[in-house]
Amino acid sequence: MKQVFFLVDCNNFYAACEQIFNPGLRNKPVIVLSNNDGCVVARSNQVKELGIKLGTPVFKLEHLIKRFNIELLSSNYALYADMSRRVMKTLSALADEIEVYSIDEAFIGLKTDPDKVLAYAGKLKKIVERNTGISVSIGIGQTKTLAKIANKIAKKQARWQGIFDLSQTSNMELDKILRTIKIADIWGIGPKSTDWLCSKGIKTAKDLKHFKDQGLLKKKLKINGFFTWRELWRESCIKLQQGLVGKKQIVASRSFGKKVNTLKELEQALASYATTAAQKMRGQKSAAGMLIVFLGTNRFKVKEPQYFNSMVKFLQQPTAYTPKIIKTAFETLRYLYRPGYNYKKIGIVLGNFQPLGLAQTDLFGQFKKAAGRNRLMQVVDRINQQWGSSTLRYAACGIEKAWQMKQLRKSPRYTTSWEELPVVKA
DNA sequence: TCTGGGGTCCTAGGACCC
DNA sequence: TCTGGGGTCCTAGGACCC
Numbered sequence: 001m002k003q004v005f006f007l008v009d010c011n012n013f014y015a016a017c018e019q020i021f022n023p024g025l026r027n028k029p030v031i032v033l034s035n036n037d038g039c040v041v042a043r044s045n046q047v048k049e050l051g052i053k054l055g056t057p058v059f060k061l062e063h064l065i066k067r068f069n070i071e072l073l074s075s076n077y078a079l080y081a082d083m084s085r086r087v088m089k090t091l092s093a094l095a096d097e098i099e100v101y102s103i104d105e106a107f108i109g110l111k112t113d114p115d116k117v118l119a120y121a122g123k124l125k126k127i128v129e130r131n132t133g134i135s136v137s138i139g140i141g142q143t144k145t146l147a148k149i150a151n152k153i154a155k156k157q158a159r160w161q162g163i164f165d166l167s168q169t170s171n172m173e174l175d176k177i178l179r180t181i182k183i184a185d186i187w188g189i190g191p192k193s194t195d196w197l198c199s200k201g202i203k204t205a206k207d208l209k210h211f212k213d214q215g216l217l218k219k220k221l222k223i224n225g226f227f228t229w230r231e232l233w234r235e236s237c238i239k240l241q242q243g244l245v246g247k248k249q250i251v252a253s254r255s256f257g258k259k260v261n262t263l264k265e266l267e268q269a270l271a272s273y274a275t276t277a278a279q280k281m282r283g284q285k286s287a288a289g290m291l292i293v294f295l296g297t298n299r300f301k302v303k304e305p306q307y308f309n310s311m312v313k314f315l316q317q318p319t320a321y322t323p324k325i326i327k328t329a330f331e332t333l334r335y336l337y338r339p340g341y342n343y344k345k346i347g348i349v350l351g352n353f354q355p356l357g358l359a360q361t362d363l364f365g366q367f368k369k370a371a372g373r374n375r376l377m378q379v380v381d382r383i384n385q386q387w388g389s390s391t392l393r394y395a396a397c398g399i400e401k402a403w404q405m406k407q408l409r410k411s412p413r414y415t416t417s418w419e420e421l422p423v424v425k426a
Numbered sequence: 427t428c429t430g431g432g433g434t435c436c437t438a439g440g441a442c443c444c
Numbered sequence: 445t446c447t448g449g450g451g452t453c454c455t456a457g458g459a460c461c462c
Contacts, residue, residue: 039429
């Protein structure tokens with residue numbers, strides 16, 4: 001019995017979600033766009049083959065889009081979140097230890113006989129695909145870092161059919177494979193570390209593994225980089241994080257779909273994001289002890305005057321009451337606002353969480369008031385959950401919302417809205 | 427015209443206390 | 445009047461992830 005990690009990663013997740021519910025999109029080049037329909041966040045295989053990179057602004061792709069008849073879609077997070085939940089639920093039923101790592105990835109930890117590893121991975125893959133329609137790739141290794149690397153290989157090299165195992169390779173074979181992995185493709189090694197390592201002549205995962213000066217490594221890449229190095233030697237340092245972990249902070253922010261320069265419009269947008277963030281926070285049963293408001297101009301317009309700023313505000317009483325959060329955010333915004341700029345973005349961060357309902361209060365009267373407010377918020381959340389997210393709104397969020405982001409190509413919420421269920425024509 | 431959004435963790439340095 | 449060092453907490457900034 002030995003400990004192995006499986007990294008299960010959905011293939012082209014957002015594009016795949018769209019293709020499941022719209023068969024006309026299958027086997028076609030599909031791009032899913034970021035908010036405001038700005039740049040590429042997901043691609044179907046056909047688009048990857050065209051060499052289109054993640055993050056490319058869509059206006060740079062006009063010619064390719066026409067030439068190859070690429071389908072463009074706005075991102076539809078309600079759909080992706082629901083599909084993710086289905087995938088993770090299926091995996092959880094098949095695994096003792098699971099860490100949901102991102103919307104489309106999960107680590108699974110297992111103690112097993114080496115000869116059963118591949119069969120188990122095959123079972124995971126088959127059942128997820130059958131239950132959800134989403135195809136996955138699985139990488140296996142004695143550490144999370146190696147499982148990540150194995151997953152890359154499973155995805156890239158078709159002959160492995162979506163499953164690649166590094167847990168049973170000999171040390172010599174492992175080094176041979178690590179030689180083919182570029183330093184920038186290692187989990188935990190970002191652009192800064194890549195630059196530094198390359199300047200030292202370290203270009204592949206094998207080079208890093210055999211780098212001798214551990215002291216220097218620790219000094220430059222810090223403790224996490226050192227863990228990465230040890231994980232390449234099959235020593236597990238980064239543990240599985242199981243269970244539902246509440247967020248430590250919650251951010252809501254968007255770029256505007258049009259020019260915004262009045263305080264009034266900024267307030268409306270801020271109130272809307274504060275509402276979203278507060279609702280999310282109550283979903284994890286937290287109350288905020290702090291909030292940050294930030295705003296800024298469009299950094300790509302180099303000829304326009306630029307302004308970025310943010311401010312932290314601590315709340316004497318942690319609160320989950322949306323009107324209080326909006327009010328505090330407005331006070332903060334008034335300090336930050338400068339007239340005469342074209343603003344591109346505003347946002348709010350909630351943090352310093354305390355469990356909802358346990359918030360300390362100094363006066364009995366305050367306590368009673370807080371209980372009433374919690375009940376009110378529960379009712380609002382439940383109504384919005386059942387009847388659509390904007391059934392009950394705050395007047396501060398505005399009615400017209402000219403600043404709202406552009407999403408001209410959004411698919412229906414097939415799985416989360418009764419009005420938008422897919423209909424099968426007989 | 428058009429360039430995403432939402433997170434976590436680590437560390438250095440300052441403030442403060444004893 | 446002189447003189448010290450250790451510990452903790454907080455915060456801002458950096459780096460990284462999907």
